[in-house]
Amino acid sequence: MTGLEHSLVELIRRTSAEIPDDVQAAILASLEREKKGTIAESAMKIIEQNIQLAKQKSQPICQDTGSIIFYVDCPVGFDQITFEEAAKNAVRISTKKGFLRQNSVDSLSGVNDGTNVGPGSPTIHFHQHRQPETEVRLVLKGGGCENVGAQYSLPAEKLKANRDLDGCRKAILDAVLQAQGKGCGPGILGVCIGGDRATGYEFSKQQFLRRLDDRNPNAELDRLEQDILNTANELGIGPMGFGGKTTLLGVKIGAANRLPASFFVSISYMCWAYRRQGVRLSAAGDIEEWLY
Amino acid sequence: MIHLKTPCDEAQIRSLKVGDAVEITGVLFTGRDAVHKYLHEGGELPPGVNLRNGILYHCGPVVIKDEQGRWKVTAAGPTTSIREEPYQGQLIKEFGLRGVIGKGGMGDRTLAACREFGCVYLHAIGGAAQVLAECIKSVRNVYLLEKFGAPEAIWEFEVERFPSVVTMDANGNSLHKEVFEASQKALAQRL
Numbered sequence: 001m002t003g004l005e006h007s008l009v010e011l012i013r014r015t016s017a018e019i020p021d022d023v024q025a026a027i028l029a030s031l032e033r034e035k036k037g038t039i040a041e042s043a044m045k046i047i048e049q050n051i052q053l054a055k056q057k058s059q060p061i062c063q064d065t066g067s068i069i070f071y072v073d074c075p076v077g078f079d080q081i082t083f084e085e086a087a088k089n090a091v092r093i094s095t096k097k098g099f100l101r102q103n104s105v106d107s108l109s110g111v112n113d114g115t116n117v118g119p120g121s122p123t124i125h126f127h128q129h130r131q132p133e134t135e136v137r138l139v140l141k142g143g144g145c146e147n148v149g150a151q152y153s154l155p156a157e158k159l160k161a162n163r164d165l166d167g168c169r170k171a172i173l174d175a176v177l178q179a180q181g182k183g184c185g186p187g188i189l190g191v192c193i194g195g196d197r198a199t200g201y202e203f204s205k206q207q208f209l210r211r212l213d214d215r216n217p218n219a220e221l222d223r224l225e226q227d228i229l230n231t232a233n234e235l236g237i238g239p240m241g242f243g244g245k246t247t248l249l250g251v252k253i254g255a256a257n258r259l260p261a262s263f264f265v266s267i268s269y270m271c272w273a274y275r276r277q278g279v280r281l282s283a284a285g286d287i288e289e290w291l292y
Numbered sequence: 293m294i295h296l297k298t299p300c301d302e303a304q305i306r307s308l309k310v311g312d313a314v315e316i317t318g319v320l321f322t323g324r325d326a327v328h329k330y331l332h333e334g335g336e337l338p339p340g341v342n343l344r345n346g347i348l349y350h351c352g353p354v355v356i357k358d359e360q361g362r363w364k365v366t367a368a369g370p371t372t373s374i375r376e377e378p379y380q381g382q383l384i385k386e387f388g389l390r391g392v393i394g395k396g397g398m399g400d401r402t403l404a405a406c407r408e409f410g411c412v413y414l415h416a417i418g419g420a421a422q423v424l425a426e427c428i429k430s431v432r433n434v435y436l437l438e439k440f441g442a443p444e445a446i447w448e449f450e451v452e453r454f455p456s457v458v459t460m461d462a463n464g465n466s467l468h469k470e471v472f473e474a475s476q477k478a479l480a481q482r483l
Contacts, residue, residue: 039311039313039457042313042457043417043457046417046420046423046455047417047419047420049420049423050417050419050420050421050422050423053422053423053426054421054422057422059354059366059367059421059422059425060354060366060367060421060422061367061419061421061422062367062369062418062419062420062421063351063352063353063354063367063368063369063421063425063443064352064369064371065354065367098354098356098366098367101352101353101354101367101442101443102441102442102443103443105441110326111441112440112441112442112443112444114441114442142419143371143372144371144372144395144396144418147372160483170483173479173482173483174479177472177475177476177479180396180397180468180471180472180475181395181396181397181418181468181471182372182374182395182396182397184395184418184419231479231482234478234482235475235478235479235482236471236474236475236478237471237475238471240395240415240417240418241396241397241467241468241471242415242457242459242467242471243467243470243471243474271418271419272419273419
């Protein structure tokens with residue numbers, strides 16, 4: 001294993017087995033909020049126990065170790081090809097060690113070759129910046145929550161949702177209603193207003209790189225985020241859809257330009273097992289700092 | 293807390309109500325997308341898989357072989373059940389299932405089959421792969437592993453005090469329906 005591969009395996013292990021602090025704090029707060037003696041409270045207790053156990057045993061929090069999505073911020077001149085090869089090797093090794101499930105299936109033949117490496121897996125987004133550091137962030141997103149994601153094209157007559165922020169609000173809250181507990185709530189929404197069908201979903205997923213306790217610098221979006229969070233938590237869907245007080249742990253919304261003809265609202269749903277970590281790497285590929 | 297042992301007793305299954313917390317001890321067989329489609333299309337159950345009065349678990353575990361070549365379950369939470377809605381009623385009827393464990397709940401056809409044939413839907417905590425893996429005491433066998441791959445194979449687990457909640461009972465009640473309708477009303481007042 002090269003130094004870089006070693007670092008990436010450690011990033012994968014930690015992402016799969018340990019919930020970031022900001023998410024754990026939100027889960028503990030929601031456990032406190034649920035009414036004592038309800039099935040919602042016992043669901044949150046099991047979730048809390050599960051987080052402890054996974055960390056202790058250094059094993060996956062959830063057996064669906066998800067889509068493997070790397071976000072790499074790199075300096076000019078960075079060798080992307082070597083990084084991609086190292087990332088693929090790190091994924092193969094992490095799968096053998098059981099940090100990742102054998103989770104990638106050939107869509108035509110149905111064959112799972114057990115490596116997690118194939119067309120589209122892992123996904124790597126490179127972004128150059130004019131700084132010397134290389135930062136690698138990783139999101140593991142399970143299929144249950146991916147399946148309840150939704151994309152709305154406004155106007156949406158059925159929802160009485162027009163091309164304005166109120167229309168966006170209606171679309172986002174409809175996605176929460178339709179998801180119920182199926183995405184393993186309490187969940188976190190990543191939303192993109194605008195973009196096209198592909199970039200809309202991609203930007204919505206990038207919202208998951210934000211910390212849960214941050215605030216949107218755009219005042220309008222910040223208000224919408226708080227409003228959706230509060231309203232969703234009044235609906236009584238609760239953990240796992242059992243009924244209860246916490247339906248969402250957070251809402252993160254971004255906006256991208258759109259064509260005059262299109263107005264998409266793209267919503268990605270993240271389960272409570274919100275696996276996101278990041279590292280700053282030295283030039284030799286060693287981990288210098290954890291980012292979350 | 294209600295204790296449920298496999299093979300299940302029909303009268304006990306029919307007495308369970310939505311909202312009951314249940315702990316299961318005995319044998320669970322896993323089966324998810326590939327297995328449901330295979331059985332629906334007339335595929336034969338491999339010898340050794342006996343679902344009669346048994347419980348099917350919608351689960352694709354992480355299982356690795358240890359140094360001695362024994363299977364070890366390292367993560368085993370439930371997968372989303374609604375994808376099996378086109379097939380579940382048929383499986384309950386044909387194979388005599390008394391329980392289906394999964395997450396997210398199922399639809400009207402499964403609810404009707406639960407009522408007619410005496411079966412319940414048991415909701416495990418989605419994502420709680422470690423807590424649930426701790427309840428798996430041994431892997432007794434695995435079937436269709438070559439054909440479907442590890443997550444989609446039929447695993448036979450011996451479990452102890454596996455926690456779940458009845459969210460669809462044998463009397464036609466579904467917590468998922470109740471929560472959906474109540475939340476839909478609550479949302480309508482806030483738009």
